[in-house]
Amino acid sequence: MLIPGHYLFDATGALRHATTLPDPGGEAAEPSAFDLSASLSALTLPPSLVSLFHSVAQGQAARPQVIALGDQAFATAYPVELGAEKLVALVVSLPDQTLRLSQQAAVLLAMSRDIHAGRTMEEIFQTLAREATRLLPLDRASITLFRVDTNEIEIYAMQDDGSSSAQVGAVVSGENTATAWVVRHGQPIITSDIEQETRFVTYDDWLKRGYRSTLCYPLTVDGRVIGTLNFTSRKLAAYDEKTVRLVQPLAEQVAIAINNVQLRQRLTDESRRLRRIVEVANKVKHHLSLNTGYLSVSEILRWMCEVACDLGWERALFCLRDEAFPSPNDSFVAAFAGSFTEAQRAELEAFKARRTKVGSLFTTPGARLSGVHRRVGDHSFLVGRSAESPARLWHASDNIIVVPLALEGKLFGTFSADRAGKRPTPEEVEILELLIDQATVVLHNSRLIARLQEQLAETQRLREQEQAYHLQMQQTERLRALGEMASGVAHNFNNALTIIQGRISLLKAHVTDEVTLRSLDILHKVSQDAANIVKRIQEFARVRQDSADFELVNLSQLVQETIEVAQPKWATRSSGNLVRVVCQAPAPVHILGNATELREVLTNLIFNALDAMPHGGEIVISVYEQDETAKLVARDTGVGMTEETKRRLFDPFYTTKGPQGTGLGLSVSYNIVSRHKGRIEVESEVGRGTKFTLTFPLSPRSLTQKLLTDQEIDLPMLAPRQLRILVVDDERQVAETIGDIIALLGHEPVIEANPAAALQRLCQESFDALFTDLGMPDINGWQLIAEARKISPQLAIALVTGYAARIHQSDLQSHRARLIAKPVEISVIERALSEIISELRTTLH
Structure with a gap:
């Protein structure tokens, strides 16, 4: 034995x-x-x-x-x-000791094995409750989990005789409970007589059901107390320190098993959620293309809302910023899904379709908020009852989560979701953030695609512009050649015009016949127009914006005069191709402008109309006032224009007249009208003629009256004092013409064609004024003026040149000279002489 x-x-x-x-x-x-x-x-x-x-x-x-x-x-x-x-x-x-120890060991080993074999909490707890009765005196067993953030207790598992009112899954307050005390202190608590224990509120309910003693043991995982293992008996002092030692390994096994079940469930949930995220990513990949717009993005966002609802949320909503809204904090509803009411759905659909502004996207900047939240810049996003969002209007539950849509720290929208029941965990928030990251990619990529489409359109536009530029460069070469030619001949041409206009003025001073005088007036206007055309061709590349040369112009009178000047153009046609020109300008219509330029515009319109009527027709020109503007309408019965011709009508060098056309007429006309702050419009159909409408601002009534009154005042009599004036120009005929005009005005001109000889005469003789040309050989006008100033510092000097448009006011001021443009006008010379006399009188006094 x-x-x-x-x-x-x-x-x-x-x-x-x-x-x-x-x-x-x-x-x-x-x-x-x-x-x-x-x-x-x-x-x-x-x-x-x-x-x-x-x-x-x-x-x-x-x-x-x-x-x-x-x-x-x-x-x-x-x-x-x-x-x-x-x-x-x-x-x-010995028998007693052996039986007790062996039974306990066998039960604990069996419980440990069966606990870890269980795959659900129900299986684990059934094993625990069944086997624990072989070790411990108990009438009730339970497992409770404690929620630290809300101070609440969840009854995770329970077995009793059916007398308890508590149910598995119920959540109750943890205030003044034995479970909360054990979790916070990490120590078990034994209550031998519940009737004598007054610290914990749950004991009142237990006494009613006959419970007398209890053991509450902490469940610890990785040093963290997650809940308690509870045994309750209707016997007094049913538990002691030996029981605690016996329960310790059991509680450790239960805690590990609970943690494993939670991890398994979490992995299952995570796997399901991640599968949905992958589905979202694939859908995003397949839906984004260069051909999709806002509608495709809206569909993806709606589908993401549906995914969120599949993950356990009741309602989900996307709100996006709209850059068209005045405030950066305003948003519109972009997509939604979930259990909204019919009224809410109708309202959301209407807001979405109209992109209606629904309010602020985020909470108060800088606010400290409780719950799960994160920040983008100064904007807080959170979980809980304090969430401020436009979504708050449609979310019924207090458990609201608002997640920002942000890229590189810039907020451009929010996603919000809610549900009844337990608050979302940080893990659930993280899953939503993964979902929202995909939404961010969708929105960001859609904007990039839109920007790329704009860049492609811009690239195409630039390509077309480049082609047009090359064509324009070819056309510009024609303009440059024309400009060089005009610049080369301008001096001589203006000198010739000076002689013509000067002699016309001299003839008018000696002729009394009305018919001859009228002819001379017409010749004078035509020669002046020719001079202005040469000047504008030189300056064609730079459109003038100033209005310094504007004067009061009677548009009705100007039309009548232009028709009279252009009459020879159609009067010589054969009887089968007759053209009738009608002027409908019964009343004066005054504007401020340059009469020469306006005559050129009207002449271009008349000549183009004549070219469009090779077999004859009618041109009607009307002038009238309408809505504080002056209207000039030129209508013809010609062949009309195609849409392509109308589109390019005012392009430089565009012409339908073949080699004989320059393509400058209407382009120059457009610039002239624009300079007069007017506009030119064209209406035309092939076979039905063409109508040009020119609109100008009227001259102010008060200014018109004043200018008309000034025109009626007779010119002052020439000053009795006679000036002795030295006229210098390398073209003697030009100098003599200017001299004859000066003599006509009652002064003594001295003509000199050599600048060096002119300087000698200034040294030897006395003169009141010097009129000099600019472009002369050996000594130009500026050099002559500088030398003259040395000889006679107070000498009055006038620079007479055909390059007047190129002269800067600062150069005139530094040389103390006045400017007279060629071809010269007798009135301009008369005004200059009057100013010189006035200056001399001031000096003498």
């Missing part, structure tokens, strides 16, 4: 080692070794122990076993390994 002690057998059943245990009734003694061969030579092993030896010898997994050794002793056998050798350890003890 084996006496109480520890024994070690090999797999064949041979005893390897033995140690005695002290007699419980005697004095304590040190363990001592047996004489193994003598004591156990006739040992007969129980059949259960023999089968254990066989299992160990065959390498099979064997569980610990409790073995009866007759009525006086029990033994517990354990399979062990020592190095590579397989052995069996046997502990023999």
Whole structure:
């Protein structure tokens, strides 16, 4: 027979080692070794122990076993390994001690095995409740989880006799509860008599149901208390410190099992959510292309709202910023999904279709907010009842999450969702943020695509512009050549016009016949127009914007005069191609402008109309006032124009007349009208004629009256003083013409064609004024003026030139000279002489 002690057998059943245990009734003694061969030579092993030896010898997994050794002793056998050798350890003890310890060990091992085999919390807790009754006195067992952020308790699992009012899944306040105390302190709490314990509010309910004692043990995972394992009994003092030691390994196994179940569920949820995110990403990839617009983006956002609802949210809403809104904080509804009411859906659809402004996107800048939130710049986004968003109008639940749509720190929208029940976890918020990141990509890419489309359109426009530019460059070469030619001949041409206009003025001074005078007037106007045309061709590349040369112009009178001047153009046609020109200008219509330029515009219109009527027709020119503007309408019955011709009508060098056309007439006319702050419009159809409408601002009434009154005042009589004037020009005929005009005005001219000889005469003779040309050989006008100033500092000087448009006012001021443009007008010379006389009188006084 084996006496109480520890024994070690090999797999064949041979005893390897033995140690005695002290007699419980005697004095304590040190363990001592047996004489193994003598004591156990006739040992007969129980059949259960023999089968254990066989299992160990065959390498099979064997569980610990409790073995009866007759009525006086029990033994517990354990399979062990020592190095590579397989052995069996046997502990023999007295009946009471052995039974209690072995039963507890067996129950704990079975519970541990079954707990970790369970895949759901229900399976785990059924094992716990069933096996715990073999170890502990209990009438009620439960597992509770504590929510620290809300101070709430969730009943995770429970088993009792059905008398409790609490249900699994219920969430109650954790205020003044034993569970909250254990979680916060991390220590178990034993209440031997609930009736005597007043600290915790839950005990009041337990007393009503007959519970008297309880054990609340913390469930700890990775040093963090997640909840409690609770046992309650209707017996007083049912639990003690030995119970705590017994429950400790059980609570550790339960905590690990709960954590594993939660992790498994979380992984399952994460897998499902990530699959939806991948679906979103694939849908984004397939829906974005260069041909999609806002509608495609809206569809994707709506689908993302539906995904959010699939992930457990009841309602989801996208609001985006609209750059067209005046405030950067205003937004419109872009997409939505979920359990909205019919009225809400109708309202949201209307707001979405109209892109109606619905309010602010974010909370108060700088506000400190509780709950799960993140910040973009100064804008806070959060989970909870304090969320401020346009979505608050349509979200019914207090559990609202608002997630910003931001890129590079710039906010351009929000996503909001809500649901009833538990608050969203940080993990759920993170999943939503992943979803929103995809939405951000959609919106950002759509904007990039829109920008790319604009750039492609701009590239196409630039390509067309470049082609037009090359064509324009070719055309500009024609203008440059024309400008160089005009510049080369301008001096001589203006000198010729000076002689013509000067002689016309002289003839008018000596002729009294009205018919001759009228002819001379017409010749004078035509020559002046010719001079202005040459000047504008020189300056064609730069459109004039000034109005310094504007004067009061009677548009009605100007039309009549222009028709009279242009009459020879159509009067010589044959009888079969007759043209009738009608002027409808019954009343004066005054504007401020340059009469020469306006005559050129009207002449171009008349000549173009004549070219459009090779077989004759009618031209009607009307002048009238309308809505504080002056209207000049020229209508013909010619062949009309195509749409292409109308589109390019005012382009420089565009002509439909072949080689004989320059393509400058209407382009110059357009610039002239623009300079007069007017506009020119054309209406035409092929075969139905053409209508040009010119609109100008009227001259102010008060200014018109004043100018008309001034025109009626007779010119003042010439001053009685006679001036002696030196006229210098390398073209003697020009100098003589200017001299004759000066003599006509009652002064003494001295003509000199050589600038050097003129300087000698200034040194030798006395003169009141010097009139000099600019472009002269050897000594030009500026050099002559500089030398003259040295000789006579107070001499009055006038620069008479055909390059007047190129002269800067600052140059005139520095040389103290006045400017007279060629071809010269007798009135301009008269005005200059009057000013010189006035200056001399001022100097004398």
